Amino acid sequence: MKSRFLIAAPSSNSGKTTLTLGLLRLLHNRSLQVQPFKCGPDYIDTKHHTAAAASQSINLDTFMMSTDHVQSLFHKYDADISIVEGVMGLFDGADRMKGSSAEIAILLNLPVILVINAKAMAYSVAPLLYGFKHFDPAVNIAGVIFNCVNTESHYRFLKEACEDVGVEALGYVPVNENIRIPSRHLGLNIGDEYDYDSIADHISKTVNVERLLEITTSTASIPYTQNTPQTGTLKIAIAKDEAFNFTYYENIEVLKQLGEVTYFSPIHDTILPETDLLYLAGGYPELYVEALSANAEMREKIFNYCNNGGRVIAECGGMMYLGKSITDREGTSYPMAGFLDITTSMEQAKLTLGYRTVTINNNILKGHEFHYSTYKEEGDLVKTGEVQNAKGINVNTPVYQQKNVTASYIHFYWGEHQSNNALDAFLSILNASSK
Template identity: 55%
Template sequence: MQSHLLIGAASSGSGKTTFTLGLLRALKNRSLRVQPFKCGPDYIDTRHHRMAAGSPSINLDRYMMSDQHVLDLYARYTAGTDVAVTEGVMGLFDGYDGMQGSSAEIAGMLQIPVVLIVNAKSTAYSVAPLLYGFKHFNRSIKVVGAVFNFVASENHYSFLKQACEDAGVEALGYLPKRADVEIPNRHLGLSLDEDFCFEEFADRVAELVEKHVNIDRLLELTTVSESIHSPLERKQGVWHLPLRTAVARDAAFNFVYEENIRYLHSLGEVVYFSPLKDSSLPEVDFVYFPGGYPELHLAALSANKPMLESVRRYAEGGGRLLAECGGMMYLSDEIRDKDGNAYPMAGVLHQSATMENMKLRLGYRTLLYKDFRLKGHEFHYSRLAEQKNPLPSCAVAYTAKGVETDTPLYRFKNVLAGYTHLYWADPAGNEWFTNYLYGKE
């Protein structure tokens, strides 16, 4: 017997992540085998999931992934587990185009029961029509219960329970309004600061979930007698030689999709290095610089001259290197902080990245590169400073709705770099990646 649930909400800011982390830790504390998932392209929530549950969190995304890949991932990672917990994105029905790409679409596709997290701040019985609407709006989505957040008192919860009864949605409990269960925010998603005491936070929320939420009933409502899907037999590619990959991983670079890294492991050995602390790149066939928070470590990154020189020599010597967002910034001549102070970087790409006048850029991206369609997501506050002769983009970028946009992809020798966090683990759409890795372009 397994429990499968998707944690959805009426809107962002309802407390999905806080409740998800508390539930994951509470289930782990019960010695249950828990598998977390995240709807959409988020790479910060998944890291928190892993810390709370003790197992890697996997993205499920119907824009970046084929349907078969989503089915395969869910089946493969839920096999042998007791509970699968999927955290939704934004509001339950919010997608990149109507309901397309929404949490509800994932719930319907995978037949996952939905537990709604409802922001109860400044409301009571008025949640009844909201709950009724979410339960009946789309019959392919099975809303089995509700948990309320920011509840002021037991008396407040009594009104919310009455609303649930009249709306036909079971009340499963609540989280009280408390300042010490709020996750601190950075300018880019949830904080991953080393000084944030995550373990204490997760235990604190788990204690509240155990006390105020009927976990046993939640698991009962979401239990199925057999796996929702059977894993597909994976077809292994045939490579001429195994690849050795180096992945940048430290406090400055850590925004990765778990399945991307798993795919690299399938091609050969994967080693890790720190642009903050190490003095040179390891001997490898391919280097991956993911995004992260380089802007929070500018002095240390710039002061590590041996690593900067090692990266520059590798790139200029024709080494294969993929850099995304913060990784691309690291390859630039310099990064300027929000006050305009410049910090020299690797100098592979002759441009300046800056945090001055920060403005959010986000959304799904499709990059037309040669004869391929690269899928990914853009999310950043930095920008590239204007210059007389900007580097030309080697791809044409489009939004999820097919509108051309100016998101660049740069090519220097065998270096690919851009703002898009690319997904390459789906066999149905990663020919561009394997061709690039093996020099078959």
């Protein structure tokens, strides 16, 4: 008997992440094996999931991944309790429902627990629930939890609405500023420590967790065949510190199949590990520009590695670091590695966000773009591939190719290595192989 469900909401900022984190920690504290998942390309929520559950959170994304791969990942990490946190509103996808939480709920046959911010709502929640329940019969709305409800009398109005619509009310969460996780940019703050125990304690008082687990429990068996890992001989160095930490877990797992993975810090280290492939992952380098710039020894080593033909995949923050400089919000420019003839700036921050499909040498790569910085090309740069958004419309996001360096704002997903050879395509471009 295992409990599996998806936590969703009518819209963003309804409280689904806070509820998810509280449930993960609460169930972990009960010595249950709990496995977190995140719908969509988010690499910040997964960090919080992992910390709260003491178990690695896994991305499930029906735009960047095939349906077979999504199912395989879910089965691979099967546990006593599997909790999938949705993205945006339940039916919000990159193109209608494509890539939405609802699509994943249908694909994995998961009951949905809705989280509704009822701060300024009472019986009017009835038509809202009715619409979500009946919009797509393939989506099973199993229950609802109300957020921002401070009194039992308010909750009674909401329960009456649930009874009339036929959706089970599972409790409510009162407002508590002490458990609020502050936001930064589009996603959550990525600080290391939060009091997940306090969140767990708070929701346990007014949410019927036992009933939630009861209505989401099934006896369905989940078959999974473990593929034999490949063993390669590449030496792979990955940037990982405060500035560079936006990675997809399955991407790293694929890299580990190609050889030995070593982590290093462009902020704190002065030695670049011996490597055949350098992965400069994304992150928030703009928050650490002074420290990155001050480490001139590492900047020089990375420049020399790139200039001498070293193989590099640089994504978003990694691309910014390879440029000439990064300008902070106050207008101060800090020298970076200087390999790419670009400068990036946070002065007039503007959000760029969306899925990307890149066609390079007849290979299709999928990824996600998310940044506030702007860029300026300072010289002639070689660009490769055709880039389109989720609706197939061309976008001007550049994919730079200089010597054996491929750099872009796009965070690519190559975790589906065995079925779509996305990483093979990248390594082919970089004249690399798993030998």
